[in-house]
Amino acid sequence: MKKLIACLLIFTACSQKEVASDIDFTTVFETSNGTETATYQQTISYYTNLAKAYPEISIDSIGKTDSGKPLHLVTFNPDKEFDFKTIKQNEKRILLINNGIHPGESDGIDATMMLYRDIAQGKIDIPKKTVIVTIPIYNIGGSLNRNSTSRTNQNGPKEYGFRGNARNYDLNRDFIKCDTKNARTFTKIFHLVKPDVFIDNHVSNGADYQYTLTHLFTQHNKLGSSLGEYLHQEMMPKLEQKLLAKSWDITPYVNVFNKVPEEGFTQFMDYPRYSTGYTTLWNTLGMMVETHMLKPYKQRVEGTYELMKSMIEIIEEDHLKIQWKQIHSTENLLDYADTYALDWKIDTTASTTLKFKGFEGKMVKSDITQAQRLKYDRTQPFTKEISYNNYFKPKTEVEIPRGYVIPKNWWQVIELLQLNKVEMHLIENDTMLTVENYKIDSYQTRQNPYEGHYQHYNTKVTSSINKVKFHKGDYIVYTHQNAFRYLLETLEPQAPDSFFNWNFFDTILQQKEGFSPYVWEDKAKEILSSNPKLQTEFNTKKSTEKDFSDNWFAQLDWLHKQSTYYEKAHLQYPVYRLK
Ligand SMILES: [Zn+2]
Structure with missing residues (x-):
């Protein structure tokens, strides 16, 4: 009997290995020449196969979502250690990547699949100090609700999921109230993983400009203390420089509606209902990626891929600094503060000048409404200095x-x-x-x-x-x-x-x-x-x-x-x- 079990075990191991080496890890995004995004089923089976093929990758399902399906969590650790307590004890930094919170904004879903594969196959240097964790698709219900039209202003992919979840909630407003099972399961995952850095991948709405990539870092004054300073003065400029060196120029999220960016704009205030506002409550360095909706899908996914790759490089370089600052920021808040800022307003005494690469925009008469409408002229690119209000000060304190x-x-x-x-x-x-x-x-x-x-x-x-x-x-x-x-x-x-x-x-x-x-x-x-x-x-x-x-x-x-x-x-x- 024992012999039989041993044979069976060997057979299972061998057959798994064979299966693994036979698997084609080309993504749907690649086979479609950058015009399509993987479905929910394709995404999960892709990661399942990656985990079969590469012992550095593990896939788990944790908790439920409103769709009835569980959330998946995929971890890449070259040490093959997947217990998060042990990972932390081993002095590793953890990057959590969230995809498909708005499944119509699918760029991160495809980019992360390729990122995992390329690290596993050695096309990207294996990070030594960073463990990468991803939620492949957070809004499963929305992802199953595929269509080709609900992203009215977006340039591809051919089909994608819908913004509302299985009960039509926008999950990127649900991190505090937790009306959805998705948010409750995210909370469990977040406290299990305890990420040092968090990326939430999106696609923008709004103005037209030259950039494919924009970054929406958590507001640095709100994050506060030395961690906020690190985010603002080191992590963000480093990311910008690394991307610029690869010709992937990036700018802060262009937070304007029905006006042109050169009039200047204000940093988006990510209150705790939003993903990065929530992760900030636990001193996680959070950013949303907002690719530009009018750029071709291929370009957007490739940009998201490069951005995540650059962020891993930064965590590798700064892993000790990030750990030190996180510990000290918590201590500072707990031991020295008497008051806490509950709400924020723009600090008019400080701002940043951006060398912004936009397109000339003007107001012209609308043929439909006869009112004035905004029209951009892509044949008229410009670089102009514009004012960016990215400093905030407390408005309400307690x-x-x-x-x-x-x-x-x-x-x-x-x-x-x-x-x-x-x-x-x-x-x-x-x-x-x-x-x-x-x-x-x-x-x-x-x-x-x-x-x-x-x-x-x-x-x-x-x-x-x-x-x-x-x-x-x-x-x-x-x-x-x-x-x-x-x-x-x-x-x-x-x-x-x-x-x-x-x-x-x-x-x-x-x-x-x-x-x-x-x-x-x-x-x-x-x-x-x-x-x-x-x-x-x-x-x-x-x-x-x-x-x-x-x-x-x-x-x-x-x-x-x-x-x-x-x-x-x-x-x-x-x-x-x-x-
Ligand atoms: Zn979004």
Whole structure:
């Protein structure tokens, strides 16, 4: 029996090797002469075969997506070690490449397939200090929804997937709210892999210009400390120079809509809902690649390939520096900062001058609408100095609390914190704690649906210190931990991508109990006569605010809100700050 098993094992090993050497690793992109992109099935079977042929490559499937299919993760490590804890202990830097978040923007899908093959086959120097990990196609549902038209302004490939996922979510807005199984699985992958550098491959919309490649690095002031400086002053210029040397000139993402770039433009602010904004919360050096939609598909994929190759070279050269800066940036944030910037505005005292290679554009009369329309003239290329606003400063800041107390009732929030590996401490007995609590003072709400939500913005709070009773099973979450930035960005209601703004706490915005005016009228009279201070306040309000004095219901409601009959939960933000 043992002999038979041994033979079987040998046979399996031999047959696998034969299969591997017989496999043709030419991609669909190459056989179509750069006009087609691989389907989901072709992409996964390509990587499966690569993993069979090359022991340096491993393919895993982890967690589900909304499509019902699992996400795949493909790792290239010349040491043939695929346990991420061990990889980190071996002092290796990890590059995570995400493809097909918008499957119509398929450039990265094809470029990464060729990159893995060429490293495995020795056409590119095998990186010694970098382990490469890729999600071959993140938006599987969108990728299966193939068509030839939904990228209205894009020049190829022939067919591609659709932007919305299986439930029509844009996954590049879902990293904080995690409405999709895709985002939940990404979160698991992210905390498993703990990448040092992250690339998310896209194709642009917007202006016309000469470049095929544009880079959208995470905003460097927001990333902060020495890591932000490294990104801005070293990594980005290095990438630009390396690509220029290969005649792949690159410029910052041209963030304009219906105006010409030479008027100047502002860096895109990647809030945590976006991929690189999310990875920044854990000090990962993130960038989106945005190839130019009007350039031929072949050129775009080849450019994406060269960009990723250059980024690997940079990680190889700077691996020690990246590690050192990441460790020190976390320490700096945790040990020295008193305040945290929740939102940002352009710093008008600083900007960068770009030598921008564009096309002359002018406004001409539209034959359709007779209004003025923008038209570029590709026969008129130019290089002009333009102003690029890529410095930001804090707009809204908050004092960093020692921690937060979260009642167990808010389990959806707790689940997301757990998914993000936040360290949490259970309260073991019912207990009174002195905490800072927020009342929601004001907020605005989007008038149109946005990514499955009517998101809030311009949220303002008032705060007070109170003794609050907490219960066994509630959680204390200290801010002095790796998830520090994630906690502030999600739990502070004023942060643009806070759980409050993403509607997780909307039930506190609605008053559940009210009063019958004819009953309350008599009770309110009793309260006023027994409380001279309230009576004075009421009289002043009536005499100074006309709307108030003209509105009998507003007066009764105001009195109700000053009384003990008014419910405590209304507008009371249920996450508390520990000073
Ligand atoms: Zn995109």
